[in-house]
Amino acid sequence: MSKTNTAHQREEIEMLLPWFVTGKLDAIDRARVETWLAQDPVMKRQLGLIEEDRELSIRINEAVNAPRTLTVERSMAAVFSGAMTGLRRPGAGYLERVRTFFAQPTAQGLRWAAAAAAIVIVAQGIWLSSLLTGESYVTASSSPSAASATAIVKFQDSARATDIVAALQALNMSVVDGPKPGGTFVVRLSVGQLSKAERDVRITALRQVGNIVAQVLP
Amino acid sequence: MTATKDDRELLARLAKADQAALRSYITRHQLRVFRFIIRCVKNEAVAEELTNEVFMDVWRHASKYEGRSQPVTWLLSIAHNRAISSLRKRREEAWDDDKAGSLADEGDDPEVVAQKTDKSVQLRACLEQLSAEHKEIIDLVYYHEMSIAEVSEVIGIPEATVKTRMFYARKKLSDIMKANGIDRGWP
Numbered sequence: 015m016s017k018t019n020t021a022h023q024r025e026e027i028e029m030l031l032p033w034f035v036t037g038k039l040d041a042i043d044r045a046r047v048e049t050w051l052a053q054d055p056v057m058k059r060q061l062g063l064i065e066e067d068r069e070l071s072i073r074i075n076e077a078v079n080a081p082r083t084l085t086v087e088r089s090m091a092a093v094f095s096g097a098m099t100g101l102r103r104p105g106a107g108y109l110e111r112v113r114t115f116f117a118q119p120t121a122q123g124l125r126w127a128a129a130a131a132a133i134v135i136v137a138q139g140i141w142l143s144s145l146l147t148g149e150s151y152v153t154a155s156s157s158p159s160a161a162s163a164t165a166i167v168k169f170q171d172s173a174r175a176t177d178i179v180a181a182l183q184a185l186n187m188s189v190v191d192g193p194k195p196g197g198t199f200v201v202r203l204s205v206g207q208l209s210k211a212e213r214d215v216r217i218t219a220l221r222q223v224g225n226i227v228a229q230v231l232p
Numbered sequence: 233m234t235a236t237k238d239d240r241e242l243l244a245r246l247a248k249a250d251q252a253a254l255r256s257y258i259t260r261h262q263l264r265v266f267r268f269i270i271r272c273v274k275n276e277a278v279a280e281e282l283t284n285e286v287f288m289d290v291w292r293h294a295s296k297y298e299g300r301s302q303p304v305t306w307l308l309s310i311a312h313n314r315a316i317s318s319l320r321k322r323r324e325e326a327w328d329d330d331k332a333g334s335l336a337d338e339g340d341d342p343e344v345v346a347q348k349t350d351k352s353v354q355l356r357a358c359l360e361q362l363s364a365e366h367k368e369i370i371d372l373v374y375y376h377e378m379s380i381a382e383v384s385e386v387i388g389i390p391e392a393t394v395k396t397r398m399f400y401a402r403k404k405l406s407d408i409m410k411a412n413g414i415d416r417g418w419p
Contacts, residue, residue: 029395032402038379063416067405070355071374078267084280089258090251092284093291180277184284 024050028057035064083223088184091219094212095186095204163208164190165217166231167201173226181226185219198231239303246294258287261304264376265311271371272315272364273322282314289314301385308376309386312368319364358408366401373398 027050033039034047051058167189169178182188182201191200203216220230239260245253265286270279289310297306362370372378372386383398384391403419410416 029399032373032398033380036373036377038373038377060418063406063418064402066355067359067370067402068374070352070359071370074356074359075267075271075371075375078270080263080266081276081280084262084266084283086255086258086262089262089284089287090255093254093258093288184280 024054024057027051028060031057031060032064032068035061035068083181083184085222087219087222091185091216094215163204163206163213164200164202165220166198167220167227168196168198168229168231170224170226170228177226181223185216185223187216187220236302236304240299243290243294243297243303246291247297254287254291257290261307262287264304265307268308268311268371268376269315271367272312273318274364275322278318278322282311282318286311286314302382304376305378305382305385308372309388312386312388315368354412354414355409358405358412358414361408362401362404365397366404369394369398370401370405 027047030039030043030047034044039047051061178189186204188202189199190202201220203213203220208216217230220227239257242253242257242260246257262283266279266283269282269286270276273279273282286307290307293310297303301309359367359370369383369387372383378386380391380394383394387394389397406416406418
């Protein structure tokens with residue numbers, strides 16, 4: 015066997031080592047690797063390095079916990095909202111810019127005003143996005159039954175604008191009007207029409223964001 | 233009943249718009265999907281949003297799952313596509329994040345320097361310096377324990393490319409470690 019062929023074979027075996035360690039090779043490849051390792055102690059030492067890297071990858075991944083805002087209910091609400099409306103939200107870059115804006119320290123009153131403005135901007139962004147993508151849907155103001163797609167919401171006094179934006183984004187909802195007397199806002203639960211059951215799902219999801227939402231009025 | 237069989241049954245029910253099945257499916261896979269995505273996009277808020285979008289895709293396309301691949305492979309291929317699409321939009325930002333490794337620099341205080349001399353911390357910092365592409369394949373092979381064929385399906389590349397990409401990811405990791413004083417004797 016030529017040196018070139020041997021080098022090529024060695025390289026082929028070397029590339030299989032990670033799956034040899036994880037036990038994910040078929041019987042034929044596993045036998046090839048075992049045969050080769052029996053005569054190549056230098057390559058065999060790589061198994062220890064691979065095991066070390068594997069443990070590291072597992073440790074890093076298992077250290078990642080889901081944020082407390084990522085709940086099954088929120089994912090359910092996002093799925094139903096998105097699936098029924100075909101809504102495409104603005105890109106993450108846009109969202110990040112809004113969040114960066116709100117990260118600036120401001121007085122509470124100014125922050126609320128900015129919150130209202132920014133959330134309306136987000137809502138407009140969604141609307142523009144839908145226009146650009148050619149998607150159409152029934153707007154809240156154009157459908158006689160769409161009134162049920164909104165709710166009056168009072169946010170917690172301690173809630174930060176950035177958290178409000180994030181919470182509503184996560185639920186595929188947006189503020190469309192406010193602040194109203196009493197510090198309430200009109201929140202659009204869906205850009206499409208909702209059945210009572212669908213509306214209840216969204217309102218339940220909204221109420222579960224207790225650190226952000228103080229009250230949801232039917 | 234195996235996890236795979238459970239997943240196949242859940243997907244069949246999802247295809248019939250069974251909301252209880254969706255709840256079970258999300259409960260079962262939410263953390264796995266989030267972990268996979270955040271390792272690529274490195275931004276919790278974006279990862280959370282993309283995770284929800286993955287389940288939206290599953291809900292919409294469950295009827296298209298034909299059972300030819302493992303359910304988890306199918307799910308992570310959706311997550312991969314979402315993550316890559318997001319990364320493309322944020323490529324420069326992600327690149328900057330990748331460059332901002334946590335190895336010692338002149339600005340570190342003594343405590344941070346001491347931490348960074350700890351080998352496990354150093355190994356971790358080195359792994360974090362890999363490109364998103366290399367981190368992804370390492371996680372798929374080591375953490376998600378996928379075969380060559382499964383990785384090929386998730387990422388959408390030929391099996392030969394899976395093997396070479398994994399090889400170069402390992403090599404790059406060793407190179408980074410060597411550059412930071414950890415010579416593992418390979419390559």
